Amino acid sequence: MDSESGPADKPSGGAEELEALVSTTDVELLKRAWRNEKAAPEILRFETHLIDRVAGQLQLMEETVDDFVETGIDPLTVSLYQMDLDRTQFLLRSYLRVRLQKIEKFMFHILKTNELHDRLSKQEKNFTRRYSEVIGKHLEESVLLNLPDNYQSLLRQSTTSEEDDMVPEPQMDAFVVCRAREYVGPSELQDSNKSLATDLLMEMEPGELFFIPFKRIKKLLENGKVDLV
Template identity: 30%
Template sequence: MNIDIDINFSDNLEASVDEDDEIQLTPAEAIALMEEAWINEKFAPEILPHKLELVECLLGQISYMEDNLRSLNSTDFKKIIHQLEVDRLRFLISSYLRTRLEKIETYVMPILDEENERIQQGVELYLTKQELKFAKDFAEDLQHHFDNITTTRLPREEWNQECVKPNIHSFVFLKSKEEVEGIVIDDGNDEDGDLVDLNRGSQMIISYKSVANLVKNGDVHLI
């Protein structure tokens, strides 16, 4: 679930889930959500729905903290501690974004195909506008490179079909944040899978396809 966040860095962050409901996030809670999104993105085989609002929220927090750092004396020990926190936030955000770009580069054609389906269906996209532009430009450059060096070896249609796709049946390690019943274990076989229940706080190794929607809606998180 994407959260639209209206930044107020005095004490709390106001987050709007829809037009009628608002929740309050402290900076610490926003950072915890970003850390969870980062770890999910690292361990999920497919690209996940973007967290642009959360990224922008924390970039605003970084700017706020840097403004405060300028007012501190260079010999003040608190300045060192706060600078370390700023550096940690910068690493967290950059690693999250870099992981998404690496997935786009690796699975560009499947990602674009799935994103085009979402556009046609009018549902929420997984990529930001900048990521979608990057993906299209990367695919175009890749196609141009392919046309220049391999047109006599493999037709373009066959090349598109041979693109690497994420293995959504790979196993992941997760922790449940909610009580979840009746998860169908999907390991890629045609046979009907067994059912498993998750208790709050329980941990499990399971096929990603079985819990993909639970990861995306926040009922579980990868570890």
């Protein structure tokens, strides 16, 4: 499993290469993806390539640590490598966990919104399919099938509802803290709701922090112009 990018990508072997490998930006990228995912109210696009690379690197690191243990290298050195490995592993697991939590919470919203469903990884889609059957069956058997005919829908309160009014959705106007990575002009901060944007003309300088409703920086986050903190 070779890593695809990064200037420090060299054939592996000695300790220096490992060190170089560890300090590639991939771990930093993962940290960024993890922070963004944690702070964003809705589910973000799955970082397929990044996660593949990180998984490959983790395996490599594990093997190296094992080699160290076998060849009897100084235990302190081993434990330092181990610590680094554990940190990255935590990041990866936590990233996947945060996503699963969001999927569980907004399951039906994600299932009926193609744009969101496309953001999931293949495995997450499988999970969503399996789990939605489980919770659907559970709610139907305990509640819905015991109600009168017109009130049995999982997504609507009754057949007279005009839209799906029983589906939890993420709060897109929740405030988030974000940091600009590059200059962002006032026109880019436009919201689909124009009136909101005009009463608050602003621009972002790189590195500046902002406290702002998520929906106004959603596009910027997707384009990598801002990061959530």
